[in-house]
Amino acid sequence: MSGNPTQQIVNKAWSFAHVLRDDGLSYMAYTEQITFLLFLKMAHEQSQPPYNRPALVEAELDWASLLARDGEELETHYRHILNTLANRTGMIGEVFKRARPEIQNPATLKKLIVDLIEPVEWMAMQADVKGDIYEGLLSKSATESSKGAGQYFTPRELIRAIVDVMQPHHSDRVCDPACGTGGFLLSAYQYVTDKHSAEMDSDEKKRLSRDFAHGSELVPATARLAIMNLYLHGIAADPCPIASGADSLAKHPGERYDLVLTNPPFGKKSSISIVGEDGDLEKEETAYERQDFWTTTKNKQLNFVQHVRTLLNDRGRCAIVVPDNVLFEGGAGETIRRNLLRQFDVHTLLRLPTGIFYAQGVKANVLFFDAKPGREKPWTDRLWVYDLRTNKHFTLKTNPLKRADLDEFVACYQPGEPYAKREATWSEDNPEGRWRSYDFEEIDRRDKANLDIFWLRDKSLEDSEDLPEPDELAREIADDLQTALEEFAAIASELESK
Incomplete structure (x- = not known):
């Protein structure tokens, strides 16, 4: 070999x-x-x-x-x-x-x-060698079967970029309430060991192994993959870092964290989920009723946004992958966005390209926000948006997302620096710049506080030479159709339940 x-x-x-x-x-x-x-x-x-x-x-x-x-x-x-x-x-x-x-x-x-x-x-x-072997096995499983590990597998290049800008420290406690195979927790752990191991004493290293990573995963079969993944990379097995089989949205875990890094499951409709004796998921069509939520909704992704903000301590920071509908949906969506903008510092939005997830038909973003103490004045001063979607074409096998594709975003983010130091790459003189900001007043005036913001020209609409390859175009059309079918199915199910 x-x-x-x-x-x-x-x-x-x-x-x-x-x-x-x-x-x-x-x-x-x-x-x-x-x-x-x-x-x-x-x-x-x-x-x-x-x-x-x-x-x-x-x-x-x-x-x-x-x-x-x-x-x-x-x-x-x-x-x-x-x-x-x-x-x-x-x-x-x-x-x-x-x-x-x-x-x-x-x-x-x-x-x-x-x-x-x-x-x-x-x-x-x-630990990193045997961990890499196991991670390679998970990656291949995800590549070969989107209905297997793939639906729980966030692209590792994306995770690395998110962790690079969040810069976890060995004193942090990091949580992923929908951890899948453990990618975010593992990447955060590796970042700390790479950057800070030389400065850590034995007690700090022991704490890193035992109290740094915390996760939840509803599906026991996936939770076991996460546990083994972390264990093989050097994270202590006892206490077990991953809680499995429980719906993390059902109630608050009773603990708060310095960092929440997560890519919750896709799909809009939400219900109480229970793992049956046979290991299969059973659902009860009951919306979540939590006193610490701003509003009641059956939208799973909106509920996860509400959930993760309750997990942050008073200096906590969050990066969460969300689909487009979280950015523009009215009703509960508008309520949640306006509360989030006022009570937290929602400072960065990364618009992700299509074709990077194993679950097809996904148009997603990464929303970054920081916890703040209570006050009357809104905490969000300026939202910075990086558009990695417009005129970008990726596929899982022929043109996969690479970490280098996110280098400009990481540089623009300026990790560790005050957000006020950021500088836009977009201007009237450079209309192709992918990084620009909007102040709170601009966002607050937008219909429903819509955060689905874009400004770049879609070149494929103007010049046939800029169209993606036929197979990529066919995949994008299929993805859009699949997304539309899922939306119709959710509406039909809702009508039937009424």
């Missing part, structure tokens, strides 16, 4: 995925099975020299007990391990919650154990 050792292991792991795909196993399910086996192998390694730590898993359920079995006995024992560990507490219980033995062929299971997991000394690897 060619490439670096990390990529070699990812490629080897993925070669097994294609074999299991032929047996009817989805990419997401395969990644889950890797998670179970990898955890058991690492738990075993920790109990051996030179680590000699107390065994996390007893001998009759450990890695060696799998290696000692073959055939139907192996398949039966594997099922027994998953069922038993699913009832444990702490991180083990979270990793194995509602675990299912999806690999039906004992020979394939044995090959996965002996050929893929066993030969590698996982604990001997640096």
